[in-house]
Amino acid sequence: MKFGILINEGPYTHQASDSAYQFTKAALEKGHEIYRVFFYHDGVNNGTRLSVPPQDERNIQNNWTELAEQHDLDLVVCVAAAQRRGILDESEAKRAGKDADNIAPGFRISGLGQLIETGIESDRVVAFGD
Amino acid sequence: MKFGILINEGPYTHQASDSAYQFTKAALEKGHEIYRVFFYHDGVNNGTRLSVPPQDERNIQNNWTELAEQHDLDLVVCVAAAQRRGILDESEAKRAGKDADNIAPGFRISGLGQLIETGIESDRVVAFGD
Amino acid sequence: MPILHTVNKSPFEKSTFKSCLDHARPGDAVLLIEDGVYAATKGTAAAGLIAARNGDLALYALGADLAARGISEKSVIEGISVVDYGGFVDLVAEHDVSQAWL
Amino acid sequence: MPILHTVNKSPFEKSTFKSCLDHARPGDAVLLIEDGVYAATKGTAAAGLIAARNGDLALYALGADLAARGISEKSVIEGISVVDYGGFVDLVAEHDVSQAWL
Amino acid sequence: MTTQEELPGASGTKRFLYVNRRAPYGTIYALESLEVVLIGAAFDQDVSLAFFDDGVYQIVKGQDTKGIGMKNFSPTYRALGDYEVTKLYVEKEALEERGLSPDDLMDITYEDEDDDWAEKPSIRIVSRSEMTEIMAAQDVILSF
Amino acid sequence: MTTQEELPGASGTKRFLYVNRRAPYGTIYALESLEVVLIGAAFDQDVSLAFFDDGVYQIVKGQDTKGIGMKNFSPTYRALGDYEVTKLYVEKEALEERGLSPDDLMDITYEDEDDDWAEKPSIRIVSRSEMTEIMAAQDVILSF
Numbered sequence: 001m002k003f004g005i006l007i008n009e010g011p012y013t014h015q016a017s018d019s020a021y022q023f024t025k026a027a028l029e030k031g032h033e034i035y036r037v038f039f040y041h042d043g044v045n046n047g048t049r050l051s052v053p054p055q056d057e058r059n060i061q062n063n064w065t066e067l068a069e070q071h072d073l074d075l076v077v078c079v080a081a082a083q084r085r086g087i088l089d090e091s092e093a094k095r096a097g098k099d100a101d102n103i104a105p106g107f108r109i110s111g112l113g114q115l116i117e118t119g120i121e122s123d124r125v126v127a128f129g130d
Numbered sequence: 131m132k133f134g135i136l137i138n139e140g141p142y143t144h145q146a147s148d149s150a151y152q153f154t155k156a157a158l159e160k161g162h163e164i165y166r167v168f169f170y171h172d173g174v175n176n177g178t179r180l181s182v183p184p185q186d187e188r189n190i191q192n193n194w195t196e197l198a199e200q201h202d203l204d205l206v207v208c209v210a211a212a213q214r215r216g217i218l219d220e221s222e223a224k225r226a227g228k229d230a231d232n233i234a235p236g237f238r239i240s241g242l243g244q245l246i247e248t249g250i251e252s253d254r255v256v257a258f259g260d
Numbered sequence: 261m262p263i264l265h266t267v268n269k270s271p272f273e274k275s276t277f278k279s280c281l282d283h284a285r286p287g288d289a290v291l292l293i294e295d296g297v298y299a300a301t302k303g304t305a306a307a308g309l310i311a312a313r314n315g316d317l318a319l320y321a322l323g324a325d326l327a328a329r330g331i332s333e334k335s336v337i338e339g340i341s342v343v344d345y346g347g348f349v350d351l352v353a354e355h356d357v358s359q360a361w362l
Numbered sequence: 363m364p365i366l367h368t369v370n371k372s373p374f375e376k377s378t379f380k381s382c383l384d385h386a387r388p389g390d391a392v393l394l395i396e397d398g399v400y401a402a403t404k405g406t407a408a409a410g411l412i413a414a415r416n417g418d419l420a421l422y423a424l425g426a427d428l429a430a431r432g433i434s435e436k437s438v439i440e441g442i443s444v445v446d447y448g449g450f451v452d453l454v455a456e457h458d459v460s461q462a463w464l
Numbered sequence: 465m466t467t468q469e470e471l472p473g474a475s476g477t478k479r480f481l482y483v484n485r486r487a488p489y490g491t492i493y494a495l496e497s498l499e500v501v502l503i504g505a506a507f508d509q510d511v512s513l514a515f516f517d518d519g520v521y522q523i524v525k526g527q528d529t530k531g532i533g534m535k536n537f538s539p540t541y542r543a544l545g546d547y548e549v550t551k552l553y554v555e556k557e558a559l560e561e562r563g564l565s566p567d568d569l570m571d572i573t574y575e576d577e578d579d580d581w582a583e584k585p586s587i588r589i590v591s592r593s594e595m596t597e598i599m600a601a602q603d604v605i606l607s608f
Numbered sequence: 609m610t611t612q613e614e615l616p617g618a619s620g621t622k623r624f625l626y627v628n629r630r631a632p633y634g635t636i637y638a639l640e641s642l643e644v645v646l647i648g649a650a651f652d653q654d655v656s657l658a659f660f661d662d663g664v665y666q667i668v669k670g671q672d673t674k675g676i677g678m679k680n681f682s683p684t685y686r687a688l689g690d691y692e693v694t695k696l697y698v699e700k701e702a703l704e705e706r707g708l709s710p711d712d713l714m715d716i717t718y719e720d721e722d723d724d725w726a727e728k729p730s731i732r733i734v735s736r737s738e739m740t741e742i743m744a745a746q747d748v749i750l751s752f
Contacts, residue, residue, distance in 0.1 A: 026447035048216035086178035156345035259362035295490030303563030324531025397634030405707030426675025
């Protein structure tokens, strides 16, 4: 079955991203397909590569980046939500005249249409948030 | 009177930072002193300079940066909370081996002791959050 | 020492308003801000909570947050004073301690 | 079409659990995750909410979230099935639509 | 359960329900949910909006945000008809619990192309049990 | 109101109360609040912790977070005595509403230097009205 995953909160502050990660891993283990993981609202903050969590804590961004690499996942960060909150890739940074970007490997920035598409193309959409 | 301000949520997602900003402006207009504005939990996300809000919305980070400039405010971002969430200044970025930093002008990163100090040195502490 | 309590969540969404009232001492002040101002409106399922403490607590609501949410002053429960951000500052100054019910 | 409802907040903190039960149809499933699992424990002030729908709804709680919060399986209300993340995945697959009560 | 309920909407589209349960301004969920609805309108799906719990506050009349320094996005709900988003289900019980009546809500209308572009109300007041049935008839539910 | 209540704590220190009203793990507030307490302990102020509402869940026995991939930080509460944080007020009504008894809480103790380092319980079960009085006697209340 094809699952779409929606993550609405940032890392560490809410359990949402952790729960979504455990769910996604379990779905993959059961042989399901993950159509897309879409990051919205504060969820876009999962996609920063500048996070430096304590050594004895999980690294949420790395977890997603590695899972994406292993399973060829499509991790999409909503561009409008990301701009509000300061998550940029190189081309967004250039367009906005910013001197740095912070998107993590394995994540890509795209439009809200990708969320609608996830709803259309997936058999199930599962949302995690506050 | 000396006020300490504590902001526990990031920009745009919760009204906390907006309310704190309006309160701080009103306190300054009434002749009070702001001992410090301390950003904790997701509040640290107020201190990114990479935010690009829509043209017709307020720019929360700019609001704080300008208010700090006009009134010589001490805007402190908690280092531990900031590292978890990917808010870094140049020296933190270097120490962590990161290739970029994102702290906004007028904000500085420091320890939680600065919050305790705010409690000790201020006549009142006012907190804004979720 | 009287405390200034601030509540910023709708009484229909979160239990902070109820918990605040359960823990406020007679003579304390409660200021409703942000989504907390919904607790100040007449005729709601939460109005009984206010009625039970209206008199032994000093009750306030932030005018800017009422206006943003389309709540006219005539919809505000009698006994609740509407203040602006300057009034919020004064309330903090007048009370020895502020407690935010987050 | 039966819906899988997920609730992730404590019934003492937020009204999402109550609203979910108020809007769930007989035959729907409710899965408690994260802080939502506190609603699955025996002897609480919220246990009546469960009791009223235990039988016409299929009730589940995520085992990993129970364990994290120190809730032993014998503290879980009878009629609530404990599932792991794989069971969560199965529930999503078995129901046509999932609704997260955020 | 009718066959109609089991199949996707007409001509292969899906039924999308956007559930609005949170108040505006205190958090951004209402605004960013509306942004999803506007973008989603371009995809030619069968779209409905549900307002209950504190979500009914989103469409209350007379919002004026000057004092809080935030943008008043409530006029955007009135533009939904232009995007062919015409089904806004509002729960009666949610209004009542908040001391509100349908008269406290904004006039949100659309022009019905099947009825000589007559202007019709988009808001449909429904009972809680009707709301439950509406949710049960969807293919995708997005709740922010 | 006694004179003691009106003055700052002994020797010019302030009375700090950390209010814990939220459950652990679902959000980070409990953990990051504890980090403030640990740092604050170095400042030689008069420190108390209050646990009520869902905050009582923070100090429940037997937490095991392996399955959710998060760090179990509950042992840190047991170390608070080493930081001379020895007053943990827990509300009786909050426990009862959650079907909990004091036996469900971790053993959190400290060694009393004024009593030949005798090991004493840090947890003090108080009624809701006592909790209200405890809050009224503080100089700074931080609630996360």
